[in-house]
Amino acid sequence: MVKVSYEQKPFRREVMRTYGASVTPSPSELTAVGRRILAEHPGTTGSLGCAISEAVEDALSHEGYRYVLGSVLNQVLLHQSVIGMETKIALDKYGIKPDMVIGCAGGGSNLGGLISPFMGEKLRGEADYDIVAVEPASCPSLTRGRYAYDFCDTGKVCPLAKMYTLGSGFIPSANHAGGLRYHGMSPVLSELYDQGMMRAISVEQTSVFAAAELFARVEGILPAPESSHAIRAAIDEALRCKETGEEKTIVFGLTGTGYFDMVAYEKYNNGEMTDYIPTDEDLKPGFDSLPHIG
Ligand SMILES: Cc1ncc(COP(=O)(O)O)c(C=O)c1O
Numbered sequence: 001m002v003k004v005s006y007e008q009k010p011f012r013r014e015v016m017r018t019y020g021a022s023v024t025p026s027p028s029e030l031t032a033v034g035r036r037i038l039a040e041h042p043g044t045t046g047s048l049g050c051a052i053s054e055a056v057e058d059a060l061s062h063e064g065y066r067y068v069l070g071s072v073l074n075q076v077l078l079h080q081s082v083i084g085m086e087t088k089i090a091l092d093k094y095g096i097k098p099d100m101v102i103g104c105a106g107g108g109s110n111l112g113g114l115i116s117p118f119m120g121e122k123l124r125g126e127a128d129y130d131i132v133a134v135e136p137a138s139c140p141s142l143t144r145g146r147y148a149y150d151f152c153d154t155g156k157v158c159p160l161a162k163m164y165t166l167g168s169g170f171i172p173s174a175n176h177a178g179g180l181r182y183h184g185m186s187p188v189l190s191e192l193y194d195q196g197m198m199r200a201i202s203v204e205q206t207s208v209f210a211a212a213e214l215f216a217r218v219e220g221i222l223p224a225p226e227s228s229h230a231i232r233a234a235i236d237e238a239l240r241c242k243e244t245g246e247e248k249t250i251v252f253g254l255t256g257t258g259y260f261d262m263v264a265y266e267k268y269n270n271g272e273m274t275d276y277i278p279t280d281e282d283l284k285p286g287f288d289s290l291p292h293i294g
Pocket of ligand 1: 111
């Protein structure tokens with residue numbers, strides 16, 4: 001488990017342990033790649049890219065073990081397309097056509113799944129939708145990344161993928177409480193973004209938690225911080241429409257509950273949460289880590 005999540009999301013960790021898993025914070029001393037990352041980034045609280053490298057090494061060094069990436073790759077988007085298809089069927093049943101489809105974007109799997117039937121219609125020229133990826137300002141792979149071949153993991157043991165990326169060497173700030181801390185973006189979504197078939201925005205975490213709080217009070221549902229990125233964008237668009245008098249149907253993906261994220265909510269409620277937007281200088285080492293192709 002990514003070290004920062006291991007510390008900030010102790011209840012997710014304990015759920016896994018309750019079901020029998022032994023949970024190790026990554027980067028760890030247990031793998032060669034973990035030790036290498038720790039030597040290069042002493043005291044780092046890790047990232048998804050680091051945890052992937054360690055998980056792959058662990059799987060490769062144990063007979064009968066297999067590793068499957070949980071986001072980014074096509075099979076994960078395909079799996080999550082169930083969400084999009086169910087959404088489309090539900091909307092069609094009531095004759096509703098959304099104007100806008102919004103999803104939070106870490107590696108891109110929930111967004112890719114949610115938008116799949118809508119994007120299909122858009123690509124075939126059957127309908128138009130405003131499709132929006134919402135990412136954290138602290139890890140802005142679409143809005144500030146480069147479209148390049150890059151490693152899917154920090155230890156550079158996984159194959160290269162062409163994607164929007166901040167560079168596999170980019171380690172996001174530990175101050176960001178939610179997930180979505182992945183340096184790259186699904187190659188499918190990257191290509192759609194590059195072709196102008198969808199757009200992306202980035203939001204800061206205190207505004208994300210303000211949206212989460214409003215949503216919880218109005219809807220009675222405590223959203224996951226990741227989902228709350230999409231909620232922020234949906235609220236902002238609804239407020240904009242309120243001002244202009246426009247009528248819009250806005251669909252967003254509510255990907256999870258926030259019950260395991262109460263440490264982050266506590267920080268927000270205590271007024272201790274801060275925002276972090278990397279400078280161009282902060283992003284440079286990540287871009288410098290991009291592989292040189294051909
Ligand atoms: C609740 C929740 N929603 C969304 C995401 C984002 O992942 P992806 O962009 O792959 O859908 C995560 C990732 O950890 C998550 O925990």
